[in-house]
Amino acid sequence: MGDMRFSRRAFAAVAALFLAMPVAAAEKLSVVATTGMIADAARQVGGDSVEVRGLMGPGVDPHAYRQTRSDIVAMTRADLVLWHGLYLEAQMEDFFHDLAKKRTVVAVAEALPKDKLRGHDDYAEKYDPHVWMDPALWSEVVLAVRDAMIAVQPDSAAQFTANADRHLEELKALSDYADTALASVPDKARVLVTAHDAFGYFGASHGFEVMGIQGISTQSEAGLNRIGELVDLLVAREIAAVFVESSVSDRNMRALIEGAAAKGHKLSIGGELFSDAMGQDGTYEGTYIGMLDHNVTVIASALGGDVPARGLHGRLSAGY
CATH class of the missing domain: 3.40.50.1980 (Nitrogenase molybdenum iron protein domain)
Structure with a gap:
């Protein structure tokens, strides 16, 4: 069965x-x-x-x-x-x-x-x-x-x-x-928007303002009001990128992009982050070190920071 x-x-x-x-x-x-x-x-x-x-x-x-x-x-x-x-x-x-x-x-x-x-x-x-x-x-x-x-x-x-x-x-x-790579992100760009609020400890450790459409649990509902509030904030602060998560649907993130576009602001997906699960088994990203190396490198690169193309150990699957 x-x-x-x-x-x-x-x-x-x-x-x-x-x-x-x-x-x-x-x-x-x-x-x-x-x-x-x-x-x-x-x-x-x-x-x-x-x-x-x-x-x-x-x-x-x-x-x-x-x-x-x-x-x-x-x-x-x-x-x-x-x-x-x-x-x-x-x-x-x-x-x-x-x-x-x-x-x-x-x-x-x-x-x-x-x-x-x-x-x-x-x-x-x-x-x-x-x-x-x-x-x-x-x-x-x-x-x-x-x-x-x-x-x-x-x-x-x-x-x-x-x-x-x-x-x-x-x-x-x-x-x-992580300290070195994320410190290179310009102050104005230090806003991390994700599908759910999984990056609070990350933000506290590295001086990022973190916003999730859903709350700490993926079981929290994301209302239209919350998406509307985030669209207004992203447009007002000219944030260029938001991030999807490997274990959460990207539906709400697409709604943010569409809402920003309706207001004349170009918002893009900065990359996919590992939030509640790691990468594929047998890969570097399928280890804890690789998971965090990936997240740090993707975030810093997408938000204007200076990072090695393939991360800390040069082992990331893709260059950034």
Whole structure:
């Protein structure tokens, strides 16, 4: 029947079945991660000692994702399940809380100090989950991944720590590149308009005014009034480019362009950004480093900054 979607009662039944089955011994630590970003962190930290399965591939929206039958099987058989938290996987939270009673389940972004988080637009006492947009914040998530792996497999603590330290150095180089590249964007052009408000941490870190047609969640509705307000602002401030996202429909962005054109202002798509999911598996953009390198390079180039044609490591698929 493929990846059918089930009621919560059915989830519990499938989970109980597989939890009752013996788990075969394996040389590698079996890890299941929800998002591509967490899966990448797990691979970086675990190295050859882990086998990582990511549930949400390229173009998948984690705000709306629901666990499938094969997801349940994988998670109930895993040594460690890593999810983001901060209400990102809103449709899966009940399942994770239930699974945590039987398996090791860790919400890695929940380890971040609350004073470093942005408030959520739509839910009181919840926070903007898009912390991967700031490599400094993401470094703390990588440490949470390291600690979760050590807790499950303490004999590999030295390896996990060394791998994490190496990756943190790579994240620091990425952060330094982002600082330099984005600082080259003229002050007047430092406005980032995207489909939904996924770039708040990015904007706070690099001095950009960030505007999303939708709110923090892609489940928020974008009304005609909001689009009209943004059209007026873009025209008044002579903003030349807006950005689409790989995991969100471009319908609302097209409406912005058409609205600006009706007022005699030429507005173009500055490029496609990775917001809630990374690039294609097996590509540079399909890694966390490549995802952020792509975003920084595309944004800086489209808004008048000075960047290397193929980004930090010269590995981007296209030149900018």
